[in-house]
Amino acid sequence: MKVAWAGSRETLELSDRMAKLVANDPVFEKFTRPMLGRKELFKNTLRKAAHGWKLIVDLRLTEEEAKWLRLYIDEPAYTDLHWGMFIPAIEGQGTEEQKKKWLPLAQKMKIIGCYAQTELGHGSNVQGLETTATFDPQADEFVIHSPTLTSSKWWPGGLGKASTHALVYARLIVGGEFHGVHGFIVQLRSLEDHSPLPGITVGDIGLKFGNGAYNTMDNGVLRFDHVRIPRNQMLMRVSQVTKEGKYMQSDVPRQLIYGTMVYVRQTIVVDASKALSRAVCIATRYSAVRRQFGSRNGGPETQVIDYKTQQSRLFPLLASAYAFRFVGEWLKWLYMDVKQRLEANDFSTLPEAHACTAGLKSLTTTATADGIEECRKLCGGHGYLVSSGLPELFAVYIPACTYEGDNVVLLLQVARFIVKTVSELGYKQPVGTTAYMGRVATLMQNNCAVRTAEDWLNPGAIVEAFEARAARMAVACGRQLAKFENPEEGFAELASDLVEASVAHCQLIVVSKFIEKLQQDIPGKGVKQSLEILCYVYALFLLHKHQGDFLAVGYLTPKQALLANDQLRTLYSKVRPNAIALVDSFNYTDHYLGSILGRYDGNVYPKLYEAAWEDPLNDSDVADGFHQYVQPILKQKLHSAKL
Ligand SMILES: CCCCC/C=C\C/C=C\C/C=C\C/C=C\C/C=C/C(=O)SCCNC(=O)CCNC(=O)[C@H](O)C(C)(C)COP(=O)(O)OP(=O)(O)OC[C@H]1O[C@@H](n2cnc3c(N)ncnc32)[C@H](O)[C@@H]1OP(=O)(O)O
Numbered sequence: 001m002k003v004a005w006a007g008s009r010e011t012l013e014l015s016d017r018m019a020k021l022v023a024n025d026p027v028f029e030k031f032t033r034p035m036l037g038r039k040e041l042f043k044n045t046l047r048k049a050a051h052g053w054k055l056i057v058d059l060r061l062t063e064e065e066a067k068w069l070r071l072y073i074d075e076p077a078y079t080d081l082h083w084g085m086f087i088p089a090i091e092g093q094g095t096e097e098q099k100k101k102w103l104p105l106a107q108k109m110k111i112i113g114c115y116a117q118t119e120l121g122h123g124s125n126v127q128g129l130e131t132t133a134t135f136d137p138q139a140d141e142f143v144i145h146s147p148t149l150t151s152s153k154w155w156p157g158g159l160g161k162a163s164t165h166a167l168v169y170a171r172l173i174v175g176g177e178f179h180g181v182h183g184f185i186v187q188l189r190s191l192e193d194h195s196p197l198p199g200i201t202v203g204d205i206g207l208k209f210g211n212g213a214y215n216t217m218d219n220g221v222l223r224f225d226h227v228r229i230p231r232n233q234m235l236m237r238v239s240q241v242t243k244e245g246k247y248m249q250s251d252v253p254r255q256l257i258y259g260t261m262v263y264v265r266q267t268i269v270v271d272a273s274k275a276l277s278r279a280v281c282i283a284t285r286y287s288a289v290r291r292q293f294g295s296r297n298g299g300p301e302t303q304v305i306d307y308k309t310q311q312s313r314l315f316p317l318l319a320s321a322y323a324f325r326f327v328g329e330w331l332k333w334l335y336m337d338v339k340q341r342l343e344a345n346d347f348s349t350l351p352e353a354h355a356c357t358a359g360l361k362s363l364t365t366t367a368t369a370d371g372i373e374e375c376r377k378l379c380g381g382h383g384y385l386v387s388s389g390l391p392e393l394f395a396v397y398i399p400a401c402t403y404e405g406d407n408v409v410l411l412l413q414v415a416r417f418i419v420k421t422v423s424e425l426g427y428k429q430p431v432g433t434t435a436y437m438g439r440v441a442t443l444m445q446n447n448c449a450v451r452t453a454e455d456w457l458n459p460g461a462i463v464e465a466f467e468a469r470a471a472r473m474a475v476a477c478g479r480q481l482a483k484f485e486n487p488e489e490g491f492a493e494l495a496s497d498l499v500e501a502s503v504a505h506c507q508l509i510v511v512s513k514f515i516e517k518l519q520q521d522i523p524g525k526g527v528k529q530s531l532e533i534l535c536y537v538y539a540l541f542l543l544h545k546h547q548g549d550f551l552a553v554g555y556l557t558p559k560q561a562l563l564a565n566d567q568l569r570t571l572y573s574k575v576r577p578n579a580i581a582l583v584d585s586f587n588y589t590d591h592y593l594g595s596i597l598g599r600y601d602g603n604v605y606p607k608l609y610e611a612a613w614e615d616p617l618n619d620s621d622v623a624d625g626f627h628q629y630v631q632p633i634l635k636q637k638l639h640s641a642k643l
């Protein structure tokens with residue numbers, strides 16, 4: 001199962017080596033992180049990032065190894081944005097000449113870059129950005145300017161303190177005409193002493209949610225006062241500005257300017273499975289250690305993992321972690337395919353890639369953020385301790401529902417794609433993830449054939465149920481929209497229904513990709529069977545949770561919905577014996593998990609007890625401030641008889 005989770009034996013071995021390298025290096029210690037003040041915390045992150053880079057150089061790690069190393073260091077840092085967005089943006093939007101100039105500098109870390117798109121006034125509405133880049137043909141330069149307070153760049157990670165350069169998204173103005181938002185490479189700080197260059201005001205935006213957590217990152221604010229950059233620092237793969245001041249658009253679609261977001265959203269889906277699996281690993285191991293009630297004749301109490309309510313909350317999350325892992329693998333494949341096509345100037349699959357990355361990013365991050373919090377509750381009171389690892393994981397993870405596109409805004413993008421597909425059904429055969437809509441007549445007509453709980457153990461029945469629900473919800477939205485004279489007004493009015501239709505479409509993708517994964521050759525005794533059980537758990541859990549949709553569209557009867565729930569209970573009993581093995585298969589070191597509750601050896605209570613004494617409050621028996629603030633109260637002489 002470790003191999004199935006990792007994707008291949010090579011990846012398992014490679015990631016295992018990197019995990020151990022980090023776990024055994026004292027520089028990467030992270031348990032004191034929540035106790036540190038902001039300055040100390042940030043300096044510590046810089047130290048870890050520098051040590052990580054030294055290891056990459058000294059050990060000549062490959063790009064793949066370096067990625068795993070950064071992952072296991074497990075501390076958000078400016079390097080995430082440098083490697084994760086700045087470099088990919090230049091790769092995707094730069095010309096060959098620009099790539100030749102900038103990529104070697106960035107890859108050798110001679111410069112540090114961030115991705116400066118969002119502003120104080122606008123994040124979701126990219127076309128609403130206010131920063132301007134005005135071409136000055138006399139000087140052959142762009143003038144980058146922040147005309148208003150709300151045009152201040154606000155949020156970019158790595159911008160606050162670390163970056164020397166930024167990829168700045170600004171409205172292009174040539175010859176007095178606006179040409180939409182484009183990307184520009186702008187140097188922010190001196191490469192000699194790191195001080196901000198003339199015309200640049202830059203700093204950190206302040207503390208964020210949670211202790212430690214995402215505060216290791218210097219999310220920044222940035223303002224420009226008529227800062228000049230050479231013309232060739234506008235990324236010009238999509239459109240160009242000539243020396244003479246002529247704006248030219250190549251055959252490449254404008255949307256490619258948003259290409260970095262497609263790339264990152266795809267990586268975020270893979271990361272969702274990592275974050276959720278960490279939380280599930282902690283909650284599952286602890287649920288096997290923890291006992292409450294049920295002692296008979298002085299024997300041990302019941303392990304809480306044996307309670308059906310615990311199983312019905314925990315096992316769907318375990319199944320979701322696997323589901324997200326496999327859909328992430330598929331999405332990576334889809335992205336690589338689109339990338340290759342784009343390089344050959346085939347842009348036909350870009351809309352689908354945008355819809356899939358946007359929708360799956362939204363679906364998986366929402367479920368993961370909610371899932372981490374559920375795991376905290378599954379661990380009872382001890383889950384609230386920082387040493388459980390769950391509060392920090394939650395605090396670091398939840399912004400994923402917002403960054404790289406607010407999850408609702410992204411689902412509305414999926415809705416536009418679905419509505420367009422439905423409206424074109426008369427003359428265009430849908431392909432890829434919308435191919436099922438080509439069978440819309442059948443899906444609208446046929447109803448579920450399930451008669452017994454066992455009938456639900458059939459991938460065909462499950463896929464058809466999810467297809468029928470998604471198709472019927474999409475068609476219903478299409479019909480409602482048709483009643484509006486102004487389609488945009490209709491879209492705004494029906495937005496909540498459209499979001500629900502998008503969720504149904506995205507859930508269908510995840511379920512289908514899990515089922516497709518099971519059609520592949522999966523080696524290892526019992527591995528495929530265990531994955532099949534998890535796949536059914538995932539699908540039937542969703543069906544149970546959203547049974548209102550399935551019933552409302554008239555595909556299921558209440559009896560069939562009940563049968564799905566009966567089957568789900570049986571499946572939980574089948575997961576139980578392998579639950580610990582299934583989380584051990586994630587192959588996480590205790591260092592990466594960062595949780596006393598999730599320790600591999602299960603030695604939870606002695607370690608919790610020990611850790612309590614390491615809290616700084618326990619450095620002395622009498623706390624600082626006692627004599628000043630508490631003792632006077634204890635010693636006061638009160639005159640009122642009542643008191
Ligand atoms: C915590 C530990 C981290 C470990 C890290 C490990 C590795 C690091 C890897 C990566 C780093 C990951 C995380 C780091 C953390 C945070 C980084 C965060 C970064 C950011 O948040 S960057 C800013 C992101 N901002 C957004 O996402 C903005 C959201 N808004 C938009 O995307 C768009 O504006 C919009 C809402 C989608 C569309 O706006 P709208 O104005 O309605 O439409 P148009 O712009 O006019 O577009 C119309 C047209 O274009 C199509 N379209 C839109 N977007 C895309 C796209 N991305 N690709 C392709 N096509 C697109 C759209 O469908 C329309 O098409 P039509 O055919 O219908 O015309």
Ligand SMILES: Cc1cc2nc3c(=O)[nH]c(=O)nc-3n(C[C@H](O)[C@H](O)[C@H](O)COP(=O)(O)OP(=O)(O)OC[C@H]3O[C@@H](n4cnc5c(N)ncnc54)[C@H](O)[C@@H]3O)c2cc1C
Nearest residue numbers: 115116117118122123124155156157399402403404405408
């Ligand atoms: C930790 C973190 C790191 C970040 N890193 C970066 C970075 O490196 N670089 C960068 O450029 N940016 C970064 N961002 C910014 C991030 O991309 C934006 O915050 C995000 O895109 C959401 O935009 P917003 O803040 O404008 O939200 P808003 O759009 O203001 O959202 C507010 C609310 O309005 C709703 N809403 C907005 N528009 C619509 C609509 N059309 N229909 C219905 N509802 C709507 C949303 O659903 C939400 O509920 C980061 C943000 C965070 C939190």
